[in-house]
Amino acid sequence: MSLCELQTVLNQAADASTCAHKALASATDQLKASHDLLTAERNIALDNLAVMQAALLENRLNGATAAMKWITERLTMSGGRPDPDSPWLNDPLKYRIAHGSKPRFCPVCGSPSQGPVSDPVCSADCHRTRFLETLPEASRDAAKPLFPFCASDWTEERDLRLPFNMGEYAYATDGRLLIRRPAVEGLTELQDEHIPSAQKVRDLVSPLASRRYQKTEIRVPEQCPDCLGRGFHELITDHVAYHLDCHTCKGSGTGISDLLPVSPPALKGIYAASYVALIQDLPDLEVSEDPENHTLYFRFSGGAGILMGLEPEKMTPLVKEPPETDCYCHLQMKDGSTRYAAAIYLEPEHSQPIWRECLTDQEIVRQSIEAWRPLIGVYRK
Ligand SMILES: [Zn+2]
Ligand SMILES: [Zn+2]
Structure with a gap:
């Protein structure tokens, strides 16, 4: 190798080394920048x-x-x-989903959805809307009246969001209310391996044919009897007024609620108003009660069904002892009336609360209270 050639090789090596240094410095800068960002x-x-x-x-x-x-x-x-232009300002949960790191939207209505990634349909209603489009045109009008009787929640094991066929009939149920109408083309045929199994549904509906039916007045109240249709209760404590959504009707003021029991005068059982509302206007409704099994069988022009009653022991009992801590209560008074009130302990060591009534700041005399039931649970402490 000549001196000149050696010089060239040395220059090339120096250039390469400078390049490597530059690359290293740049990589170090980038690493530091991402480290700073992460920190x-x-x-x-x-x-x-x-x-x-x-x-x-x-x-x-x-x-x-x-x-x-x-x-x-x-x-x-x-x-x-919060982003003032977000369409979800009135729905904190939807806002949370839409503006979070993994937003998901319902393929049917476009709302932010908590549904699974694989099928983020947001509600049973959207699930049914989508299903309706898969049905033959002629079946859609027959399927729609079944939808209100389907379940609104679901699990992987038990999915009753859609009506199903079994032989000559179509059924819809949420597990507490079942309706049967003529079969609808396009619905899934229930099999024994399904949950509930076809056999279970057959057993459940087998008494329908042999019951004796009669016309009976069965209706929900016109308005919520607890808040008299207002949808809220007003409590006045220490001259400060609180508004509290009515627990019974969930603020709607109507007589339609799953927490509102209906006891039709001619029947022995107690039925949830939300279910009674679904059947009360069925044409030519007739019912047949099996009080021992808390079951109401019914038939109407075009179908039949079964409604499970509320079991008395599952309803919140009225309690005699004073509540242990501050709470809103439904009071049953000794004169037979009912009132809403707040039970408030002025000092934690007090053995009895002060009772303050809704709508007036007049205190309730404890001796006039027959029993009480917590309304929305604890609100202070
Ligand atoms: Zn949806
Ligand atoms: Zn109410």
């Missing part, structure tokens, strides 16, 4: 977590308003107030 993101997550934890503690000590200050301040500081 910054970790710090934000840590601070958010600590703020939420502080809010929880504050809530325990000083109530929800004081707790919200932590969260509001944090969001204001970090520019994280």
Whole structure:
């Protein structure tokens, strides 16, 4: 090798080394940048977590308003107030899903959905809407009246969101109310390996043919008897008025609720108003009660069905002892009337609460209370 050639090789080696250095420096810079970013993101997550934890503690000590200050301040500081253009401002759960790291949307209605990734359909209603489109055109009008009787929740093991056929009939049920109408083309034929099995449904409906039916008045009340249609209760304690959504009708004010029991005068059983509302207007309705099994069989022009009654022992009992802690209560008074009131312990060591009535600030004399039932559970402490 000549001197000149040697010089060239040495220059090339030096260039390569400079290049490698530059590449190394650039890689180090990038690594440092992503490390800084990760640290910054970790710090934000840590601070958010600590703020939420502080809010929880504050809530325990000083109530929800004081707790919200932590969260509001944090969001204001970090520019994280809710997106004012979000279509989900009136639905916190949907807002949470749509603006989270893994948003999922229902393929039917487009709403943010909690459904599984594989099929994020958001509700039983959307599931049925989609199913309806798979039915032959002629079957759709026959399938629709079955839908209100289908289940609204489901699990992997038990899915009653859709009506099904069994022989000459179509059925829809949520496990407590079952309706039977003529079979509809396109529905799944129930088999013995399904849950519930075809045999179980056959056994369940076998008494329908032999029962004696009669016309009986069975209707939900016009309005919620607990809040008299207002949808809320007003409680006045220490001259401060609280509005509380009616627990019985869930704020609707109507007589249709799964928490509202209906006892038709001619029957022995108690039935949930939400179910009675579904059957009360069926044409030419006739019923046949089996009180021992808390079961009401019914038939109407075009079909038949079975309604399970409420078992008395499953209804919240009225309690004689005073509540152990502050709560809203449904009071049964000794004069036979019922009232809503708040039971409040002024001092934790007191053995009896102070009772304050809804709608008036007049206190209730404890001796006039026959029994009480918690309304929405504990609201303080
Ligand atoms: Zn949907
Ligand atoms: Zn009500």
